[in-house]
Amino acid sequence: MIVSLTLILLCQLLGEVIARGSGWPVPGPVLGMLILLVVLSLRDRIRKAVPEFGRALDSTGKGLLAHLSLLFIPASVGVVQRFDVLAAHGVGLVVALVVSTFITLVVTVVTFVVVSRLSGSSMDANDEVRAGERP
Amino acid sequence: MSDQAFSLWVYLSQTPLLWLVVTLGAYVIADRMSQAFGRHPLCNPVLVSVVAVALVLWVTGTSYPVYFEGAKFVHFLLGPATVALAIPLYENRRVVLRAIVPMVAALIVGSVTAIVSAVVAAQFFDMPKSVLISLAPKSVTAPVGMGITETLGGDPALTAILIMLTGVIGSVMVTPLMNALHMKDWRARGFAVGLASHGIGTARAFQVHSLAGTFAGIAMGLNALVTALLLPIVLKWLIG
Numbered sequence: 128m129i130v131s132l133t134l135i136l137l138c139q140l141l142g143e144v145i146a147r148g149s150g151w152p153v154p155g156p157v158l159g160m161l162i163l164l165v166v167l168s169l170r171d172r173i174r175k176a177v178p179e180f181g182r183a184l185d186s187t188g189k190g191l192l193a194h195l196s197l198l199f200i201p202a203s204v205g206v207v208q209r210f211d212v213l214a215a216h217g218v219g220l221v222v223a224l225v226v227s228t229f230i231t232l233v234v235t236v237v238t239f240v241v242v243s244r245l246s247g248s249s250m251d252a253n254d255e256v257r258a259g260e261r262p
Numbered sequence: 263m264s265d266q267a268f269s270l271w272v273y274l275s276q277t278p279l280l281w282l283v284v285t286l287g288a289y290v291i292a293d294r295m296s297q298a299f300g301r302h303p304l305c306n307p308v309l310v311s312v313v314a315v316a317l318v319l320w321v322t323g324t325s326y327p328v329y330f331e332g333a334k335f336v337h338f339l340l341g342p343a344t345v346a347l348a349i350p351l352y353e354n355r356r357v358v359l360r361a362i363v364p365m366v367a368a369l370i371v372g373s374v375t376a377i378v379s380a381v382v383a384a385q386f387f388d389m390p391k392s393v394l395i396s397l398a399p400k401s402v403t404a405p406v407g408m409g410i411t412e413t414l415g416g417d418p419a420l421t422a423i424l425i426m427l428t429g430v431i432g433s434v435m436v437t438p439l440m441n442a443l444h445m446k447d448w449r450a451r452g453f454a455v456g457l458a459s460h461g462i463g464t465a466r467a468f469q470v471h472s473l474a475g476t477f478a479g480i481a482m483g484l485n486a487l488v489t490a491l492l493l494p495i496v497l498k499w500l501i502g
Binding site: 132135136138139142154155156157159160161162163164167168184185187188189191192193194195196197198199200201202203204205206207208209212213216218219220221222223224225226227228229230231232233234235236237238239240242243246 | 285286288289293306307308311312315316319320326329330333334336337339340341342343344345346347348349350351352361363364365367368371372375376379380381383384386387388389393397400401403404405406408409417419420422423424426427428429431432435436439440443445447449450451453454455457458459461462464465468479481483486487490
């Protein structure tokens, strides 16, 4: 677990270094995700040297993702500092958020489904089975 | 309160430990509640926990910076969790690669829609420019959205709240909305909620279906990239 946690943090660190170093306005963790993707595709080779490598990485990563909701609480509690802005513009902001989220969900899902049909990459039965194998 | 109890409180309320425990405790209770209600979207664990923690802070007269001293250990894990999204992505790589064309199309259309619809809707309510800027990246994951707002002269703390609300609104809305639209493609459903409602939407998608969760995570990551690049241009065009 320590090895895989170190590896995940190392990917994040590399991501931060690249993002800050290049001045590219991309979040470090997003680049870290791309780096981990490369590491995973090299995993079978790394496994020859470190046999336990892959298994622990999967369980550690899924452990982090299983309680993703928890990680948003600290930043969100920041709401207590902005009651004044919310009192002044709260109604308009909530209306804007609801309307925009609704439109975005519909437009995105419809674009995905329509282009998926046009390009012939519709979901097939195998996808369902493969997804069902995961816990 | 006796002197001894009071000095104990003064000590505890200043240590990170107490607020770390409060954050985790609120989440554990909220998550159990959500389970008890059969993962009903309105019983969102983030929303319930935030209300509970905010009430505790209000009752005890604790300031947010003092609270954050403890909660920052949880907050830190957002970064590694974002990196860890690579794991389900890699596992589902075949499904993902076959969907690359619809993904790119939905990403670009959805990303622009998320920014434009929010700013245009808010303009009906006569808001200052700084509030509009803080609202624009509301569909992006919190660390990225706050960074964007800061660069453009908005209020990062306000952005954090609007992002949280967008996450909760999207995860409440998505299942009934997609069922009403008769959308049966888990990839499309997940992708839409991850794009519109970032990590909170992704967490919701993982509760519903693992393939939906995977696509939500990809959408969240890609939308963070695209919004960071597009938002300054779109915003200039919208509000000058």
